[in-house]
């Protein structure tokens with residue numbers, strides 16, 4: 001076992017090779033569900049068809065990472081990346097039970113190696129890299145493997161020049177990896193900047209819950225940030241706040257809808273609209289090759305006064321006084337009155 | 339530390355010897371005692387160091403967005419005839435001051451004030467030193483509604499982007515994202531008795547053991563000492579404290595910190611901004627062991643040796 005100075009960065013080619021070796025997405029056993037909000041009962045098939053949203057009341061059930069990829073992607077699926085990385089136990093950590101046992105149990109329960117699944121995927125014909133967290137694996141907590149896979153996803157998307165979609169569902173840093181889990185916050189924040197440098201957008205989806213060190217790192221740094229209805233989004237959870245400050249919190253504290261009002265997210269998006277919404281914004285921010293962003297007027301690419309003149313000529317004439325105020329009722333009812 | 343051996347005072351050997359002995363299983367009581375020293379009521383706080391190692395310190399106030407957060411001190415001063423920006427969490431010593439400083443638990447305004455000062459320093463080509471000492475960011479509803487998570491993440495993002503040399507020093511307790519929010523640096527130094535952890539022992543006790551009285555056990559499980567952080571690659575150097583701990587002699591503690599800062603800044607100033615940014619990214623990129631399918635356990639940056647003295 002070589003400990004000192006071991007370089008864990010591997011070439012993209014080798015990573016791709018590892019990715020293609022992966023199994024087909026695992027089918028989850030058909031599981032019937034009862035809605036905790038309205039008590040309606042559904043078969044597993046109904047749930048899957050409805051993207052695990054209660055048709056009666058709109059309650060959003062948890063979804064596994066691989067089912068999320070199927071929901072977001074095209075038929076034909078996705079190529080999973082780096083799925084063979086697994087957690088180490090640097091502290092030989094034991095709380096009420098050993099960390100090593102917790103990992104084994106989570107692996108058995110979920111059929112996954114870790115709390116994030118990364119893949120290459122097409123969302124509404126836009127090739128993307130996706131990193132989807134899964135709360136069912138140790139509360140979606142971020143240890144060294146989650147940090148490493150997220151960092152690789154950032155670097156991979158930046159290197160390919162394609163958008164990155166991250167879906168967070170996590171209680172925060174993985175306590176059982178101690179200080180090194182905390183450091184994954186730094187790692188992911190820095191890695192995310194590779195996309196800014198590559199001028200490639202990051203779409204952040206905040207699913208229930210997105211809290212602690214995940215919210216205080218990469219999850220609050222999306223270019224476009226959508227939250228699922230009812231998702232708890234907070235650095236400190238309600239229980240910690242109530243115990244520390246004796247504040248009495250409103251029932252919707254930290255919930256997606258309230259965080260929209262607080263200015264913390266761009267929109268609350270129903271899961272059944274999510275793929276279409278991501279696709280729509282990606283076609284604006286990062287149109288795939290061969291799809292022009294703007295069919296500009298002739299000479300658009302030319303500089304200087306000539307271009308300005310041509311653009312001005314090509315504009316439709318506006319009703320009313322050009323230099324005056326834009327009046328309500330003059331074809332721009334919702335517009336600002338300047 | 340990657341950049342050689344700082345000129346430490348004579349008792350560095352004593353510290354090194356102690357670290358050497360602890361390379362096996364650390365004695366429970368030693369570890370707990372060290373954690374108590376890190377949070378000692380008489381331990382020097384951020385302003386105690388700033389006032390001793392700088393002259394003409396000018397403190398800045400307010401984030402220009404909402405308010406001023408007394409839990410974070412930020413400003414500019416002269417350090418060894420060089421302008422340097424200092425930022426750090428500030429604890430209070432008596433009840434009134436503790437309340438005023440919110441126990442060193444910062445709100446979004448604190449991180450945003452820090453970012454404002456760092457942006458000025460970056461523009462002026464001034465190195466930045468952060469002093470970390472907090473049980474965590476403030477867990478309050480108002481802080482959440484004003485974007486506590488985004489304030490911390492943006493502070494980290496800004497620190498990563500800086501062109502000037504950045505040194506972070508954990509001077510007391512460095513707990514959770516509230517600490518790391520000031521922790522993205524070219525070099526991370528830790529005082530001998532300081533701790534750096536994902537959560538405070540009390541917080542971990544309540545969450546993992548579901549019993550608030552298990553803080554000692556939690557501390558033993560996390561082992562968040564300076565020596566261990568050095569071994570994990572989280573800290574680049576351990577700064578010795580006066581015998582018995584920094585609280586026994588604020589003047590000497592500040593003098594030693596000043597020596598380490600001077601040495602570290604000289605090293606960093608010899609590098610270009612581009613070189614520093616590569617190292618800054620890599621030092622965080624490699625942290626965290628994992629099982630590689632081919633390589634067994636990979637401790638990416640672990641060190642076997644005790645810190646250089």
Ligand SMILES: [Zn+2]
Nearest residue numbers: 035038054057
């Ligand atoms: Zn329902």
